[in-house]
Amino acid sequence: MSGNSSKKILAPILLVxxxxxxxxxxxxxxxxxxxxxxxxxxxxxxxxxxxGLFTLPTEKYHRNIVNFVFLFPLLFTFxxxxxxxxxxxxxxxxxxxxxxxxxNFVGFDNYVKAFQQPSFLYSILLTALFVVINMILVNLxxxxxxxxxxxxxxxxxxxxxxxxxxxxxxxxxxxxIWQFAFSKALxxxxxxxxxxxxxxLSETKFAFWCIIIVYIWQYAGYIxxxxxxxxxxxxxxxxxxxAIDGANAWSTLFQIKIPMIASTITICTFLxxxxxxxxxxxxxxxxxxxxxxxxxxxxxxxxxxxMLALNIYSTAINKNNYALGQAKAVLxxxxxxxxxxxxxxxxxxxxxxx
Numbered sequence: 001m002s003g004n005s006s007k008k009i010l011a012p013i014l015l016v017x018x019x020x021x022x023x024x025x026x027x028x029x030x031x032x033x034x035x036x037x038x039x040x041x042x043x044x045x046x047x048x049x050x051x052g053l054f055t056l057p058t059e060k061y062h063r064n065i066v067n068f069v070f071l072f073p074l075l076f077t078f079x080x081x082x083x084x085x086x087x088x089x090x091x092x093x094x095x096x097x098x099x100x101x102x103x104n105f106v107g108f109d110n111y112v113k114a115f116q117q118p119s120f121l122y123s124i125l126l127t128a129l130f131v132v133i134n135m136i137l138v139n140l141x142x143x144x145x146x147x148x149x150x151x152x153x154x155x156x157x158x159x160x161x162x163x164x165x166x167x168x169x170x171x172x173x174x175x176x177i178w179q180f181a182f183s184k185a186l187x188x189x190x191x192x193x194x195x196x197x198x199x200x201l202s203e204t205k206f207a208f209w210c211i212i213i214v215y216i217w218q219y220a221g222y223i224x225x226x227x228x229x230x231x232x233x234x235x236x237x238x239x240x241x242x243a244i245d246g247a248n249a250w251s252t253l254f255q256i257k258i259p260m261i262a263s264t265i266t267i268c269t270f271l272x273x274x275x276x277x278x279x280x281x282x283x284x285x286x287x288x289x290x291x292x293x294x295x296x297x298x299x300x301x302x303x304x305x306x307m308l309a310l311n312i313y314s315t316a317i318n319k320n321n322y323a324l325g326q327a328k329a330v331l332x333x334x335x336x337x338x339x340x341x342x343x344x345x346x347x348x349x350x351x352x353x354x
Contacts, residue, residue, distance in 0.1 A: 010055050011053075011055040014055060015048065015052030015053070017044070017048045017052075018047065018048025018049035018050075019049060021042070021044045021045035021048060022041075022045025022049065023045070024038075024045075025039070025045055028041070053065045086333070089329060089330060093111070093327040093329075094108070097322050097323040097326065099320075099322040110323050110327035111327050111330075111331065113324055113327075114324060114328050114331060118296055119303050119311065120328060122297075123306050123310075123311040124308055126307060126308075127277060130208075130307060134215055134216065135269060135273055137212070138272050139223060139268055141216055141220040142223035142224040142227055142268065143224075145221070146224045146225075146227030146230075147231070149224065150231045160224075163220070164222065165221065167219060171280070171281025171282045171285070172281045172285045173285075174214060174281075175283075175284065175286035176286075178213075178286055182200050182210050182286075201286070204293060204304035207287050208304075208305055210286065210287075211282060211283060211287065211305065218282070226264060226267060226271075227264060227268060229264070230261035230263075230265075231261060234256070234261065238256060242256055262347075266344065266348065270340065270343060270347070273339065273343055277308070277335075278336075280309040280310055283305065283309070284310055284313070287305040289303045289306030289307070289311070290302065290303070290305060290306075291304020308332055312325050312329050315328060
């Protein structure tokens with residue numbers, strides 16, 4: 001019997017033994033039968049599957065196996081942490097899930113309740129406003145910093161590291177640091193200069209702009225690095241040719257550099273949009289979503305600075321309404337997916353025009 005023929009017989013046997021042993025170990029553990037050899041069965045199953053795969057006679061399968069082995073940890077982690085929770089979450093949103101048990105199927109009741117809550121609708125509008133403002137300001141500040149840090153000035157490396165440093169600080173810590181700055185430090189300054197006991201975070205409109213300032217301070221350095229990478233890809237020959245033709249700095253910037261980094265602008269805009277939509281940690285630690293709003297849908301609200309992600313968290317955790325919070329999370333996912341797809345399509349169209 002040739003080597004390939006023996007491998008053709010041995011490989012299926014090893015695969016069958018490995019799969020059966022692996023499934024048997026999982027069943028024993030799941031049903032809590034208490035057999036001590038379930039660990040041995042699990043090891044035999046894994047080894048059988050691997051040996052069966054590697055004894056397949058063709059090199060094509062070996063390459064596919066290697067690719068699968070390297071991709072499996074990432075795919076498994078993505079499936080367990082993203083895909084499976086997403087599917088389960090969509091299912092829970094149609095029930096009266098209390099975080100532990102599912103009692104009854106309630107259909108679209110949770111979604112109807114979500115849209116009947118003025119606080120949820122207000123969070124959507126506030127988040128949309130926050131996203132628009134930050135998409136403009138973060139990209140503008142980051143692009144200006146990128147122009148500065150891609151110049152020939154001395155100490156460029158130091159400035160790059162300094163501007164990027166706030167992005168390394170966790171959002172919760174960052175929020176508490178700026179909360180001290182806006183409340184304690186600024187309060188002490190106003191008391192000393194004007195004899196006023198006043199905190200800027202006590203006013204909803206000012207607190208909202210405080211969140212924007214902190215977000216720009218944290219995130220602009222990260223976007224700056226992406227813009228620097230894009231600016232460095234502009235060919236020097238093109239810049240030298242434009243200088244020879246008499247183009248000034250403004251013409252070079254708007255007619256050469258910006259059109260040639262259109263793809264970079266698309267990436268930065270997408271990242272800014274998605275991260276602004278998901279604003280949570282700074283919102284939680286800086287203001288906690290608190291703030292008074294008068295005359296919204298015929299009433300007053302106390303969540304004047306509460307973004308959409310924080311509203312979902314408050315509904316599920318603070319108010320112990322997990323099913324309604326999950327329904328809001330599904331709506332959040334749909335809104336973010338639609339807006340992101342539209343943004344990417346519009347940006348890609350502008351790339352072609354530029």
